Structure formats: C-alpha cells, structure tokens
Amino acid sequence: MSSGNDELVRSDNPDHPANLIPSLCAKFWTLGWVTGTGGGASIRDGDLVYLAPSGVQKELMKPSDLYSDGPIRPASRVYLRSPPVFKPSQCTPLFLSAFTRKGARCCIHTHSPYAVLVTLILEQQGKGKDKEFRINNIEQIKGFARGYPHGEVGNLGYHDTLRIPIIENTAHEEDLTEFLEDAMDRYPDAYAVLVRRHGVYVWGNSVEQAKGQCESLDYLFHLAVEMQKLGIPWMSEIEPTLPTRSLKD
Amino acid sequence: MSSGNDELVRSDNPDHPANLIPSLCAKFWTLGWVTGTGGGASIRDGDLVYLAPSGVQKELMKPSDLYSDGPIRPASRVYLRSPPVFKPSQCTPLFLSAFTRKGARCCIHTHSPYAVLVTLILEQQGKGKDKEFRINNIEQIKGFARGYPHGEVGNLGYHDTLRIPIIENTAHEEDLTEFLEDAMDRYPDAYAVLVRRHGVYVWGNSVEQAKGQCESLDYLFHLAVEMQKLGIPWMSEIEPTLPTRSLKD
Amino acid sequence: MSSGNDELVRSDNPDHPANLIPSLCAKFWTLGWVTGTGGGASIRDGDLVYLAPSGVQKELMKPSDLYSDGPIRPASRVYLRSPPVFKPSQCTPLFLSAFTRKGARCCIHTHSPYAVLVTLILEQQGKGKDKEFRINNIEQIKGFARGYPHGEVGNLGYHDTLRIPIIENTAHEEDLTEFLEDAMDRYPDAYAVLVRRHGVYVWGNSVEQAKGQCESLDYLFHLAVEMQKLGIPWMSEIEPTLPTRSLKD
Amino acid sequence: MSSGNDELVRSDNPDHPANLIPSLCAKFWTLGWVTGTGGGASIRDGDLVYLAPSGVQKELMKPSDLYSDGPIRPASRVYLRSPPVFKPSQCTPLFLSAFTRKGARCCIHTHSPYAVLVTLILEQQGKGKDKEFRINNIEQIKGFARGYPHGEVGNLGYHDTLRIPIIENTAHEEDLTEFLEDAMDRYPDAYAVLVRRHGVYVWGNSVEQAKGQCESLDYLFHLAVEMQKLGIPWMSEIEPTLPTRSLKD
Numbered sequence: 001m002s003s004g005n006d007e008l009v010r011s012d013n014p015d016h017p018a019n020l021i022p023s024l025c026a027k028f029w030t031l032g033w034v035t036g037t038g039g040g041a042s043i044r045d046g047d048l049v050y051l052a053p054s055g056v057q058k059e060l061m062k063p064s065d066l067y068s069d070g071p072i073r074p075a076s077r078v079y080l081r082s083p084p085v086f087k088p089s090q091c092t093p094l095f096l097s098a099f100t101r102k103g104a105r106c107c108i109h110t111h112s113p114y115a116v117l118v119t120l121i122l123e124q125q126g127k128g129k130d131k132e133f134r135i136n137n138i139e140q141i142k143g144f145a146r147g148y149p150h151g152e153v154g155n156l157g158y159h160d161t162l163r164i165p166i167i168e169n170t171a172h173e174e175d176l177t178e179f180l181e182d183a184m185d186r187y188p189d190a191y192a193v194l195v196r197r198h199g200v201y202v203w204g205n206s207v208e209q210a211k212g213q214c215e216s217l218d219y220l221f222h223l224a225v226e227m228q229k230l231g232i233p234w235m236s237e238i239e240p241t242l243p244t245r246s247l248k249d
Numbered sequence: 250m251s252s253g254n255d256e257l258v259r260s261d262n263p264d265h266p267a268n269l270i271p272s273l274c275a276k277f278w279t280l281g282w283v284t285g286t287g288g289g290a291s292i293r294d295g296d297l298v299y300l301a302p303s304g305v306q307k308e309l310m311k312p313s314d315l316y317s318d319g320p321i322r323p324a325s326r327v328y329l330r331s332p333p334v335f336k337p338s339q340c341t342p343l344f345l346s347a348f349t350r351k352g353a354r355c356c357i358h359t360h361s362p363y364a365v366l367v368t369l370i371l372e373q374q375g376k377g378k379d380k381e382f383r384i385n386n387i388e389q390i391k392g393f394a395r396g397y398p399h400g401e402v403g404n405l406g407y408h409d410t411l412r413i414p415i416i417e418n419t420a421h422e423e424d425l426t427e428f429l430e431d432a433m434d435r436y437p438d439a440y441a442v443l444v445r446r447h448g449v450y451v452w453g454n455s456v457e458q459a460k461g462q463c464e465s466l467d468y469l470f471h472l473a474v475e476m477q478k479l480g481i482p483w484m485s486e487i488e489p490t491l492p493t494r495s496l497k498d
Numbered sequence: 499m500s501s502g503n504d505e506l507v508r509s510d511n512p513d514h515p516a517n518l519i520p521s522l523c524a525k526f527w528t529l530g531w532v533t534g535t536g537g538g539a540s541i542r543d544g545d546l547v548y549l550a551p552s553g554v555q556k557e558l559m560k561p562s563d564l565y566s567d568g569p570i571r572p573a574s575r576v577y578l579r580s581p582p583v584f585k586p587s588q589c590t591p592l593f594l595s596a597f598t599r600k601g602a603r604c605c606i607h608t609h610s611p612y613a614v615l616v617t618l619i620l621e622q623q624g625k626g627k628d629k630e631f632r633i634n635n636i637e638q639i640k641g642f643a644r645g646y647p648h649g650e651v652g653n654l655g656y657h658d659t660l661r662i663p664i665i666e667n668t669a670h671e672e673d674l675t676e677f678l679e680d681a682m683d684r685y686p687d688a689y690a691v692l693v694r695r696h697g698v699y700v701w702g703n704s705v706e707q708a709k710g711q712c713e714s715l716d717y718l719f720h721l722a723v724e725m726q727k728l729g730i731p732w733m734s735e736i737e738p739t740l741p742t743r744s745l746k747d
Numbered sequence: 748m749s750s751g752n753d754e755l756v757r758s759d760n761p762d763h764p765a766n767l768i769p770s771l772c773a774k775f776w777t778l779g780w781v782t783g784t785g786g787g788a789s790i791r792d793g794d795l796v797y798l799a800p801s802g803v804q805k806e807l808m809k810p811s812d813l814y815s816d817g818p819i820r821p822a823s824r825v826y827l828r829s830p831p832v833f834k835p836s837q838c839t840p841l842f843l844s845a846f847t848r849k850g851a852r853c854c855i856h857t858h859s860p861y862a863v864l865v866t867l868i869l870e871q872q873g874k875g876k877d878k879e880f881r882i883n884n885i886e887q888i889k890g891f892a893r894g895y896p897h898g899e900v901g902n903l904g905y906h907d908t909l910r911i912p913i914i915e916n917t918a919h920e921e922d923l924t925e926f927l928e929d930a931m932d933r934y935p936d937a938y939a940v941l942v943r944r945h946g947v948y949v950w951g952n953s954v955e956q957a958k959g960q961c962e963s964l965d966y967l968f969h970l971a972v973e974m975q976k977l978g979i980p981w982m983s984e985i986e987p988t989l990p991t992r993s994l995k996d
Contacts, residue, residue, distance in 0.1 A: 036464035158916060158945075216785070229976060281717070366728070
C-alpha cells in the first residue's frame with residue numbers, strides 16, 4: 001500500500017526530478033523514443049527514486065503521475081508515493097540496477113527504432129551470435145564518458161571504439177534485470193545496454209550526462225543504419241592525423 | 250437538417266471530445282498522418298458521437314468544426330450538431346462500425362506513409378494475395394490489447410504475432426464499410442484494419458488506448474519498412490530466453 | 499519607387515494575407531520546404547497581391563517584410579508597398595502567372611527534397627525525356643481538384659492518374675515563366691508544375707486548397723521516393739473493387 | 748581568470764548575440780545538428796566575440812552560459828566574461844579562424860548526420876583520397892555566396908559547381924585549426940569546410956548568411972545521401988535551357 005506523500009512530487013523548481021521526468025519524456029516523445037507509452041525514465045535524488053509509471057502517454061505526463069520511493073531497495077509493491085491511476089513500470093528493477101550497481105543518478109529507456117534496427121542488423125549478420133555494437137572514428141563518440149562512473153578520467157576519444165553490449169529480450173521486461181546486471185559486470189565501463197528487438201537502457205552520473213549519452217547514442221545508431229544501407233562498415237582503421245606542429249615539436 | 254446544439258461542442262474541459270479531437274488531430278498532423286486534410290478521428294461519449302468534418306486542415310481544427318450526433322445509428326444526412334462550413338466525412342460510417350461492432354470509444358484514421366508502404370510491400374511480394382500484415386518478436390507489440398475489447402485479458406506478449414488484416418481500397422471511402430466490417434468479423438480480436446494504398450483505421454476502448462495503439466502500429470510499420478530495405482524478415486523464430494532463476498525454480 | 503502604404507500589410511485578422519503568408523511560411527520551414535531562404539508564397543486578395551520577398555528567413559518572416567501590389571499586372575520594379583530591407587523575389591512573375599492564367603488565389607513554391615528527388619529519378623530513368631510525374635491508385639490523390647479551377651467538378655478519384663508536368667530549370671528563376679505558362683497551357687487542369695532539380699509550384703482557388711494540394715503532393719513525392727527504393731512502380735493496374743451491395747443492386 | 752562583465756551577455760534585444768546564440772542553437776537542436784551537446788555557434792560583434800561553451804545542452808542554453816571575449820585574438824585561457832559552470836569549447840580557435848582569416852561575423856559548427864555521411868561516401872568511393880564535396884545543377888546551390896566575403900559579386904548560379912573542401916578529423920578538435928586554415932587558403936571563396944567523420948563548419952558575413960548557408964548545405968547533403976541511395980550522380984552535365992525570348996532577342 002502507498003501512503004500519500006504527494007509533497008514528494010510537488011516543486012516549483014523545473015529541475016526537481018518530479019518536473020524533469022515529465023519534461024524529458026515529452027521531449028523524448030517528439031524524438032520517437034517513447035511512442036505508444038513505451039520506454040521510460042527514472043531519476044535518483046540522494047536516496048529517493050522518481051519513476052515514470054506504466055502505460056502513461058509520455059508527452060502528457062504530469063508530476064502527479066510519478067512514483068517515488070526510497071531509500072533505494074529492490075523494487076517492492078510498496079512505494080513511498082504512488083500515483084492515483086497508474087501501475088508501476090516493469091522497467092523499475094532495471095532502473096534500480098543502474099542506481100545501485102553503477103551509482104547512476106538518471107536512467108533512460110527508449111524504444112528508439114534506430115536502436116532496434118542496429119540489433120536486428122547484427123542479428124542478421126552474426127546469426128544471433130554478435131552480442132556487441134561497435135563503432136569507431138566518429139566524432140560523436142566523444143559524447144561518452146570513459147570508465148563510468150569515474151568521470152574524472154574523461155570521455156572517449158575519436159579513435160576509441162565505443163562498445164555497447166546487447167542482451168536478448170525476454171518475454172517479461174523485469175526478467176531482463178539479471179541479464180542487464182550481467183552485462184554491467186562484463187562491461188564495467190558501460191553506460192548503456194542494448195536490448196535486442198526492444199530498445200536501449202542508458203544511464204549517467206547526472207541527468208545531463210544520461211540525456212547527452214542517450215542522444216549521442218541515438219545519433220550513432222541512426223548513422224550506423226544509414227551506413228549499413230550505403231555499404232559503409234561501422235569499424236574502420238584510420239591512422240591518427242598528426243597536426244604539423246606536433247611533428248615540429 | 251441540423252439544429253444548432255452548439256453547446257454539444259463547447260466545454261472548458263481539455264478532455265472533452267470536442268476539445269480532444271482538435272488537439273489529437275493537430276498532433277497527428279505533425280506526425281505526417283493527416284496531411285492535406287486526409288485522415289480523421291472520432292470519439293464516442295456514451296451515446297453521443299463526435300466527428301471531424303471532411304476537408305478540414307487537421308492542425309487548425311476548432312471544436313466548432315465538429316459534427317456531433319446520437320444516439321448512435323447508421324450515418325444519416327441529419328446530425329444533432331453540424332458545423333457551419335464543412336461537409337460530413339466519408340469516414341463516418343467506418344467510425345460508426347468501430348463503435349457499434351467493437352464497442353470502441355475512439356477511432357482514428359491515418360494516411361501514414363508507413364502504413365501505405367507496408368501494404369505496397371505485401372502487394373508486391375504476394376501478387377496482391379497477401380491480406381495480412383504479420384510481425385513478431387518486437388517489444389512494441391506489447392502496446393496492443395489482446396482480444397479486444399475484453400481488456401481484462403491483457404496485452405499481446407513479445408513472442409506473440411501481431412496480425413493486422415488488409416482490405417483493398419475502394420473508389421469511395423464509404424464503400425469500405427462492409428469490407429471493414431467483414432475484416433472485423435474475421436479478426437474478432439482486431440483493433441486495426443489496414444486499407445491497401447490508403448492508410449489504417451485503429452480503434453480502442455478509450456482515447457488513450459486508440460491513440461497508443463495507433464502510435465505503436467505506426468512505429469512497427471516504420472520499422473517494417475526499414476527492415477525490408479535492410480533485407481530483414483518481419484517474422485522470426487526466436488526461442489524464449491529463460492531467466493536463470495526460472496531454471497532454478 | 500515604392501510609396502509607403504504600410505497599412506496594406508497591417509491587420510489584426512490572422513487570416514489576412516499579410517499575416518497568413520508569414521504563418522504559412524513558418525510552417526513550411528518546419529517541413530523542410532523553404533530552408534535556407536528558398537521557396538516562397540503569394541496570396542491574391544481581389545486585385546491585390548501579397549508576396550514574400552527574396553532572401554528572407556522563412557520561419558522568421560513578419561508582415562512588414564511583404565511586398566504588396568495591385569491591380570494585378572506583369573511584375574514591375576514599382577510596388578504599391580515595399581518592405582524597407584528586402585528585394586523582390588524572382589518567383590514573382592511565376593506567382594503572377596498562376597493568378598492571371600489560372601485565376602488562382604494562392605501560389606506556393608517549395609524546394610521540397612522529395613519534389614527534387616522525383617524529378618531526378620525520372621531524369622535518370624528517361625534520359626531526361628520524361629516530362630511528367632504520374633501516379634495512380636493511392637488514396638491521397640483524392641486531395642487534388644479535378645479540372646481546376648472549375649471546383650464544381652470535384653476532386654480526382656482513387657483510380658485516376660495524377661499527372662504533374664515537369665519543366666527544365668533555367669539559370670534565372672524568372673526565365674521559368676514562359677515554360678511554366680506553356681505547361682499551364684498543355685495541362686489545362688494543372689494545379690502544380692514540377693521544376694527539374696529545383697522544386698515545385700502549387701496553386702489553388704483558395705489558400706486552403708493551395709496548401710492542401712501542396713501537402714498532398716509532398717506526401718505523394720515522399721511515397722514515390724520510398725517506392726522507388728523498394729522497387730515498387732508508381733503506376734499500377736488495379737481493378738476497382740466493387741462493393742457487394744452494388745452487385746446486388 | 749575571468750572577470751565578471753556579465754553585462755556583456757545581458758540585453759533585451761532578441762538580435763543581440765547573447766540572445767541569438769541560444770535561440771539559434773535551440774533551433775539547430777530540433778534539426779539534429781547539435782545533439783548530445785555536440786556542435787556549437789559563435790558570433791562576432793565588432794571586436795567582441797560570443798561563444799557557446801563546451802558541454803551545454805544546446806536546446807536549453809541561456810545567455811548566461813556564454814563566453815565573451817575581445818578584442819579578437821588567439822584563443823587564450825582568459826576571457827572578458829566566462830560562465831560560472833562550463834568550460835570553453837574546443838571549437839573556439841576554429842571559430843576565431845573564421846573571424847580573423849575570413850572576416851566572418853558568425854560561424855556555425857554542426858554534427859549533422861548528412862554531413863558525416865557525405866564524407867563517409869566519398870571516403871568509401873575514393874579510398875580516402877577525395878578531399879572535396881562537389882555538386883552542381885541543383886537550385887539550392889544559389890543559396891551560397893560566390894567569392895566570399897566579397898558579397899557584392901553575388902551568389903553561385905544554378906550551373907555552377909559548389910565545392911566544399913574536406914579535412915581529415917583529428918583526435919583533438921583544436922588540432923583541426925591549422926588544417927581548417929589551410930583549407931581556407933586553398934579555397935579562398937570557401938564559406939564552409941567539411942570535417943571527415945565529424946561534421947561541418949559554416950560561416951558568413953552575417954548571422955543570416957551563416958545560418959542560411961548552413962541550412963542550404965544541409966539540404967544539399969541530405970539530397971546527396973538520397974541520390975547516392977538511388978544511384979543518381981551528384982555531378983551532371985546539363986546544357987543551360989535558353990528561354991525562347993532570348994533566342995528572339
């Protein structure tokens with residue numbers, strides 16, 4: 001059972017999680033990431049977690065539609081604050097994994113068609129054996145933190161290879177949790193996991209980082225799909241271009 | 250002849266059908282679904298039906314542009330409330346079929362280019378014999394109710410096959426009615442019917458359900474067109490991935 | 499020289515041509531039709547003509563940026579009303595042709611990429627000899643008036659073939675005028691002319707009709723480009739589907 | 748160290764650089780040019796330069812997020828005005844090159860996927876040797892100034908060939924500076940430089956010109972990618988169409 005605690009989702013600050021989740025989701029809807037009530041987003045603020053509910057029209061979500069809970073713990077049937085209408089999202093345990101295992105502050109789940117197409121292309125090519133999306137030598141790769149969550153080591157470089165693990169989809173979204181956590185363990189630097197024929201989970205040390213990485217990733221997925229149509233490989237061997245002055249030095 | 254009854258389309262409530270139809274259609278226009286005055290939408294509120302007129306610019310529609318009628322009956326030339334300028338939409342008898350045969354509360358008709366392309370691809374492949382769009386193993390399939398309108402049995406699962414019947418287009422839109430009704434009979438669980446070289450009709454037990462299913466369907470049509478370009482089949486045989494813990498249980 | 503006459507472009511009525519042209523062009527900018535100051539629009543109100551200037555950012559245009567002139571006559575260097583900054587558009591004589599030869603009330607010129615691609619596909623296929631875009635058996639064709647400007651004969655039917663003449667581009671836009679007028683003579687029912695590697699001119703008996711036909715045409719060009727990628731021909735032979743009841747009758 | 752000087756970025760005039768850069772970047776975000784904090788923009792106002800910072804969400808930028816400096820000089824660690832949160836953009840020395848070498852008033856940097864795809868297509872075709880994007884006989888080419896910055900000689904014509912040099916990407920964006928300047932020297936009429944696998948830099952004599960040329964260029968890149976998919980070459984030999992009346996004259 002949920003108590004009231006409606007004050008948890010009431011704030012005049014547009015950067016409060018209860019206001020940010022609706023404004024982010026409305027933006028994601030226009031990008032085609034959370035169409036048909038798919039996808040979702042969650043923000044952690046200290047020990048408190050804010051979650052979009054299941055089945056909400058993402059471009060019309062209101063702060064009062066949100067769940068809030070804390071201190072962080074495995075998803076239960078009891079929340080500090082529940083909306084009057086909706087049910088909890090099946091994404092909840094996956095968002096919590098990002099918070100507890102990776103120390104993330106924000107986790108975004110999209111059904112981006114480009115994410116799904118990338119997993120389909122790899123499945124088609126690799127007979128289902130290819131469990132990783134790889135791309136290098138594209139400037140936008142710099143949009144990703146290296147060795148998350150240790151932000152101090154900076155972002156990936158242009159010549160680095162971005163690797164995103166792919167897990168197979170399950171009949172029930174919550175059953176993805178252990179596979180997601182396994183991928184997190186195998187890719188300790190991961191900030192995203194693709195789900196075959198489903199979409200992508202992306203997280204970050206802050207809302208800005210999670211959103212920025214989600215945008216950069218979708219840009220790269222879009223590019224990868226177009227490269228595939230044009231017969232251009234995703235991985236390339238390019239020698240670093242040395243600036244003349246470093247030759248002089 | 251129509252009486253005045255303008256109060257039927259006047260309300261301060263943004264969720265009143267007379268306000269919802271214009272706001273939905275404006276949104277659909279930005280998605281490219283109702284361009285060039287094509288497509289339309291209708292909402293049933295108890296015995297009353299609200300209908301977008303023919304030939305209106307969908308992103309500029311006003312509540313006063315709507316027709317309203319009731320109690321529900323076969324489309325006639327007389328409406329409880331008619332707009333001063335427009336004519337009734339030829340979609341009217343098709344919307345009524347969704348209300349009377351399926352108990353729908355909302356029916357949406359789009360000319361989505363992806364819907365049209367899916368019917369063209371199947372026509373091309375099947376020499377016109379393929380009367381059904383089929384896709385499985387894509388997460389967004391879960392956006393559809395199973396066994397509509399018996400909402401209590403839940404939504405389709407990831408491994409289920411989504412089937413949307415296709416009917417051939419007719420010279421006059423109202424002549425589609427009997428083919429639409431025939432498809433409804435042959436697909437008792439249907440919540441949507443594709444019209445070859447024309448578009449799609451989607452309905453639901455509520456405005457939210459009709460809109461959500463329409464969005465999910467367009468997402469899948471878009472994905473299907475891209476899959477076709479990439480040589481990836483729409484149907485696949487994928488073994489359910491069992492979570493480790495179910496093996497333990 | 500231009501006199502002041504600024505009152506010609508000042509009105510509180512959003513449907514006044516001086517307000518409609520900016521709002522239409524802002525909308526067209528979001529559709530990618532008038533990017534980089536390309537394209538334009540003109541409205542005739544009785545004997546008065548309102549014209550977007552050359553080189554204006556279409557999404558930022560203001561009523562005070564417009565030219566106005568009348569009574570209708572061949573484009574001259576003197577306007578009843580000129581904006582303080584801009585130069586007249588090279589499209590001006592083409593807009594006037596639509597007004598004087600076809601009795602149009604509104605003429606829209608876009609650089610839509612789909613329009614350009616359709617002319618490129620036909621050039622590629624026909625070695626430059628194919629001077630006409632043809633498509634049939636697509637519902638959106640009904641968005642076009644038949645036998646313009648004799649609106650009373652209604653719109654094209656689903657089984658009709660939509661034919662849009664194509665003229666070759668010229669180095670100077672105003673030199674297109676005689677070719678446009680020649681196409682108007684050869685296609686007396688025309689409401690649009692494609693310009694190879696350039697874009698399209700679309701007109702109508704009213705602003706609503708010109709805009710609606712422009713949207714429907716762009717929808718069909720988009721569809722045609724996708725059909726070409728998928729190997730689906732634009733013209734098809736489809737037997738009308740007879741409704742059962744007409745067989746009974 | 749930066750002094751305060753916050754008045755440099757405070758103005759009620761929407762055309763003030765401190766207000767224009769945020770409104771431009773928000774617009775560019777909706778076009779997919781500056782996703783994931785990528786890309787940027789800078790405006791010069793006399794001796795003063797205004798710069799978007801590194802790592803800002805481009806659709807949410809505020810005037811107070813901007814750097815300002817002057818008189819123009821090589822990028823230093825000291826700015827007349829610095830924002831409280833962000834770091835200087837690595838694009839800064841490249842923007843300054845456009846201002847000092849070309850006399851530009853505005854320089855825009857995008858990660859447009861179409862720009863990146865064009866450089867990938869040419870790399871694929873030319874084994875990395877093709878250092879120039881070329882296209883002719885498309886009307887939108889007229890959107891570019893000829894012989895920049897000598898605006899008085901007018902814009903490119905329809906039959907002219909638009910040439911945009913391509914430089915190879917470097918690991919660090921600031922190391923692009925000398926290659927950018929070298930391309931500027933080799934293409935004295937250039938108003939844009941493509942960066943392989945990265946994006947494009949576009950400048951102009953005014954904000955309007957830089958933005959217009961950036962839009963026209965993206966339109967042409969989009970068209971070029973679609974032409975490639977359809978097997979249509981970017982360069983063509985087309986004889987100018989002479990208007991009949993010039994034959995008579």
